[in-house]
Amino acid sequence: xxxxxxxxxxxxxxxxxxxxxxxxxxxxxxxxxxxxxxxxxxxxxxxxxxxxxxxxxxxxxxxxxxxxxxxxxxxxxxxxxxxxxxxxxxxxxxxxxxxxxxxxxxxxxxxxxxxxxxxxxxxxxxxxxxxxxxxxxxxxxxxxxxxxxxxxxxxxxxxxxxxxxxxxxxxxxxxxxxxxxxxxxxxxxxxxxxxxxxxxxxxxxxxxxxxxxxxxxxxxxxxxxxxxxxxxxxxxxxxxxxxxxxxxxxxxxxxxxxxxxxxxxxxxxxxxxxxxxxxxxxxxxxxxxxxxxxxxxxxxxxxxxxxxxxxxxxxxxxxxx
Numbered sequence: 001x002x003x004x005x006x007x008x009x010x011x012x013x014x015x016x017x018x019x020x021x022x023x024x025x026x027x028x029x030x031x032x033x034x035x036x037x038x039x040x041x042x043x044x045x046x047x048x049x050x051x052x053x054x055x056x057x058x059x060x061x062x063x064x065x066x067x068x069x070x071x072x073x074x075x076x077x078x079x080x081x082x083x084x085x086x087x088x089x090x091x092x093x094x095x096x097x098x099x100x101x102x103x104x105x106x107x108x109x110x111x112x113x114x115x116x117x118x119x120x121x122x123x124x125x126x127x128x129x130x131x132x133x134x135x136x137x138x139x140x141x142x143x144x145x146x147x148x149x150x151x152x153x154x155x156x157x158x159x160x161x162x163x164x165x166x167x168x169x170x171x172x173x174x175x176x177x178x179x180x181x182x183x184x185x186x187x188x189x190x191x192x193x194x195x196x197x198x199x200x201x202x203x204x205x206x207x208x209x210x211x212x213x214x215x216x217x218x219x220x221x222x223x224x225x226x227x228x229x230x231x232x233x234x235x236x237x238x239x240x241x242x243x244x245x246x247x248x249x250x251x252x253x254x255x256x257x258x259x260x261x262x263x264x265x266x267x268x269x270x271x272x273x274x275x276x277x278x279x280x281x282x283x284x285x286x287x288x289x290x291x292x293x294x295x296x297x298x299x300x301x302x303x304x305x306x307x308x309x310x311x312x313x314x315x316x317x318x319x320x321x
Contacts, residue, residue: 222253271288
């Protein structure tokens with residue numbers, strides 16, 4: 001369901017169509033009656049997989065597209081007791097008009113990135129399923145009814161998952177090598193202490209196409225950045241991270257921090273020193289994650305291979321931004 005806002009007022013028309021090439025053509029004809037791609041922003045509800053084809057088609061057709069969660073509609077009007085496609089379309093259109101500067105504009109990604117994203121998700125699914133079967137094998141020694149036949153089936157499944165995971169990883173490496181710029185980013189990411197292929201793939205699929213990253217924004221986006229709580233002179237609490245954000249990024253960066261603190265002297269010494277000072281282990285891990293993010297964004301922006309012994313020519317100056 002679609003609604004158009006023009007000149008600060010919703011046009012009293014709604015339009016429903018199917019999410020296929022025929023419906024896309026009908027939508028394009030209908031939208032063209034009100035505006036051109038250079039004059040408008042299309043605001044969609046985030047429905048995950050179901051809006052992928054539509055978003056891609058609109059972007060390729062030249063429309064500026066924003067994909068938003070419906071939670072933002074509370075900024076426009078509180079209609080928690082009402083729910084319909086037509087109402088949501090009205091509110092999304094009004095939100096896009098009033099909060100244009102806050103819209104999450106969608107940027108089309110190259111086909112190779114989309115394929116890597118798909119393969120990354122598939123690999124994650126297979127790894128999870130393999131872990132479940134491995135757990136069955138580990139528990140078999142405690143079961144009274146476990147049989148050699150069941151164990152054989154589990155071992156076959158584990159081997160199947162392992163082979164499929166290996167094939168996916170080979171394909172991802174092939175795709176990365178096929179693009180010179182992507183290959184360059186990958187090489188500098190894996191050169192960082194604690195950062196392996198998995199984290200590098202996730203960063204490539206998340207940030208590829210952006211030539212300058214800001215560490216503080218990334219840390220805040222994924223819930224790693226410490227924020228203070230202060231109100232007047234009486235309400236104060238220590239700075240702490242929100243703990244919210246993309247679960248996959250949080251899990252992967254946590255593993256990277258643990259790897260760095262285990263296998264790399266610089267981070268191992270830092271972790272040991274902070275623990276001796278009485279800092280909680282989770283806080284120390286979060287600090288290492290923030291250090292890694294700063295390093296990753298710095299080399300992403302510079303394009304240079306990571307040098308663990310590098311020291312800045314000028315002293316670091318704290319930024320208030």
